[in-house]
Amino acid sequence: MVQVEGLGRLLAEHPFFRDMPPDVRGVVVGCCANAHWRPGEFLFQEGGTADHFYLIRQGIVAVEVHAPGRPSVVVENIGEGEILGWSWLVPPYRWTFDARAAEQVRAIAIDGACLRRKIDENHELGFHLYQRFIPVMGRRIAEARLRIVELTTDAAE
Amino acid sequence: MERTAPTTGHPTIPDPVVLDRDGLDALIDALRGDGYTVIGPRLRDGAIVLDPVESADDLPWGWIDEQDGGRYRLMPGDGNAAFAHTVGPQSWKRHLYPPRQTLWTGRRDGRGFTVDTPTDPAPRQAFLGVRACDLAAMAVQDRVFGVTPHDGRSAGQERFTDTGYAARRAAAFIVAVNCGRAGRTCFCDSVGTGPKAAGGYDLALTELPGAELPGRGAPAFLAAAGSAAGAALLARLPGRPAGAEDRAAAEAAVEGARAQMGRAMVSDAGPLLARNLEHPRWAEVAARCLNCANCTMVCPTCFCTTVEDSTDLSGDHVERWRRWDSCFTVDFSYIHGGAIRQSGLSRYRQWMTHKLSSWWEQFGTSGCTGCGRCITWCPVGIDITEEARAIKDSEGRG
Amino acid sequence: MDSALLSPAGAAADFSNKADPMVPRPFRIVRRLREVDGCFTLVLESLDGRPYVFRPGQFNMLYVFGVGEVAISVSGDCRDPNRLVHTVREVGTVTRAMAALRPGDSIGVRGPFGHPWPIEEAYGHDVLFVTGTIGLAPLRPLIMEVLNRREHFGKVVLCYGSRGTHDILYEKQLHQWRGRFDMQVHVTVHSAPSGYRGRVGSVANLVKIARFDPEQTTAYVCRSETMTRPAVQALYERGVTADRIYVTLERNMKCGVGFCGHCQMGGSFMCKDGPVYRYDTIEHVFSVREL
Incomplete structure (x- = not known):
């Protein structure tokens, strides 16, 4: 219980969960666990079952695309304080990219499969989670589009 | 003035x-x-x-x-x-x-x-x-x-x-x-x-x-x-x-x-145009404008130029010429990759807002002296005084 | 309006001893450096013996004999009046011809033109540079000068992005700057081979993670017009206000002296009032298209 209390405080202070009603947040805290990866280890791989999402506490995670016959291509870093992974929220609940620790990574792993089951019963929990995940998804899509623009338009001389 | x-x-x-x-x-x-x-x-x-x-x-x-x-x-x-x-x-x-x-x-x-x-x-x-x-x-x-x-x-x-x-x-x-x-x-x-x-x-x-x-x-x-x-x-x-x-x-x-005097320019055309850069009238006048650049050639204050380099056959002698240019050409606003003012609308707007509005900002005076040449020599008779008045009247109605 | 006419000779009085800004000065190429793909740097020396004095952010019209002229920002040290440095990207007829020139060849220079980056306005502040790809070239004289006057500033932060790990401009210099104790250098790339230890993502993301005091920061942004807005947005999100953000814009600079009209943007001649602008003075440009 000591560990869960510690995680509860962490979540309560994190911008992503801060404004959540405490009882709703309590449900999420119940699905949390600490996790740790050494450099080069995968957090998850493309096609794998997406049953978690991660709140990165330390280190950088590389979001990669596997390229046969050559090194994987890193397309984005997710760093300290950021949220990683939303495939657990959307059928068919499978990862679209690889996520690999670029350095020592410590994170809170949140059991999405558990949350999914609870959302079926508790729509308010679903509302609060969607309310927080959709802006993250929106920002990443907008940023990805802007990066396409950046790559295709000429830069300032 | x-x-x-x-x-x-x-x-x-x-x-x-x-x-x-x-x-x-x-x-x-x-x-x-x-x-x-x-x-x-x-x-x-x-x-x-x-x-x-x-x-x-x-x-x-x-x-x-x-x-x-x-x-x-x-x-x-x-x-x-x-x-x-x-x-x-x-x-x-x-x-x-x-x-x-x-x-x-x-x-x-x-x-x-x-x-x-x-x-x-x-x-x-x-x-x-x-x-x-x-x-x-x-x-x-x-x-x-x-x-x-x-x-x-x-x-x-x-x-x-x-x-x-x-x-x-x-x-x-x-x-x-x-x-x-x-x-x-x-x-x-x-x-x-x-x-x-x-x-x-x-x-x-x-x-x-x-x-x-x-x-x-x-x-x-x-x-x-x-x-x-x-x-x-x-x-x-x-x-x-x-x-x-x-x-x-x-x-x-x-x-x-x-x-x-056959025509009159509305007063305060400068601020009027500056606050109406997205007015629907621009599209109407652009639909008539042929982008022929006549107005800029006959205007006594239009000053835009471009340079032309010419080289003789030996490649050893070059001349740089300056010649009148017009903001109505697409090339005028070219930067590597394309022109900033692609549409006829934007080019007409550039000319008229420059003449009557941004000229004040640049030189402390209007760029229009009321000679009327741009009206006479426009092949489709676009009238700068009428265009300014149309925008002004629409504000009155608003 | 009649004063010039009443004393016709008076009109000609104050320009007679000024060098004609339309006539190029011959310079000799003393070094040519290969940069990242499609870019090269020329080190030039004046042939007429006169030093070349400029301020960071200003540009020259560079002329290749028999080919033509193009506007290029100065990329060297403004404290070295004997060496004029330009980093050029091959994008058109003139820059391609320029790429073929070698040490010993001549090049014509008109300038410097344009409004420089203001430096004193940032005294007492943290300084943030935001740029990408070859945008670092016009910004380098400013970074050098800020470091020359280092004691006037708080934190000095550079956020730089490139496409990949192979096209990071001035990479050696970035490493040198990163090695200083008094400068943060953040570099990001759009994609990298797995195992790359640097950041991958947008420049805007660097702005999010950089350490500076938003309320006491002056930001200098040198990006394409399309990418300026997201950079400014990221600065806004950190709390930097428009009146502390300087950006550069790009138009068809031709004469450099405000006579040819090509680089107009609203009431501004970019060759004289720009290419550097304080963002709050040109914010409207980003809302009206094709201005």
């Missing part, structure tokens, strides 16, 4: 005199004798153009023009006046800032090159028949090319002077003509530049109305000096002192022109 006090009454400037046709000839002779090429209105190709004149005979005696949106016709007037016509397709910028100028020539020299600039002195040009709107246009271009100071934004940074323009301008002798008749596209009165020349001339002539009427009077011109050079020249001409009735007749002639 900037106004200055009338220059008559200056201690060194004598009272006006009245010249007859011989006096006008004497004026042209005296200028030619002083080494000036006299450039004035003459009939050519069905229009009144600004070409060298050798005597008063070359002037378009008895001809007047009929102008309207997209329309220009010459016809005999009621009398035998020399200056009863209004402005033609050309303006004086052609002679102060020629359509093609050599900027420099270069010669290959081993792995390097040398550059030479033309050293010809500025031509001594005397402009005969400069109307008030075109005098105002010269004052505008004096600001554009860094000859006269101003408080516009472009003065806030490093100041450059176009040496060629400045030299031609300084060498020019200007004989203004106050308008005794206004055309249907004239609107100088509404922008405060005419029909009477307010200054900026060496001599100003007003054609007295006697000559306008058939069978009455001989040509007569009230001549007033506006500068020491003008006064010195006037003293050499055979004229009689002007009486009160001559002055009154001259004033009446100018007031007659003022009453005839």
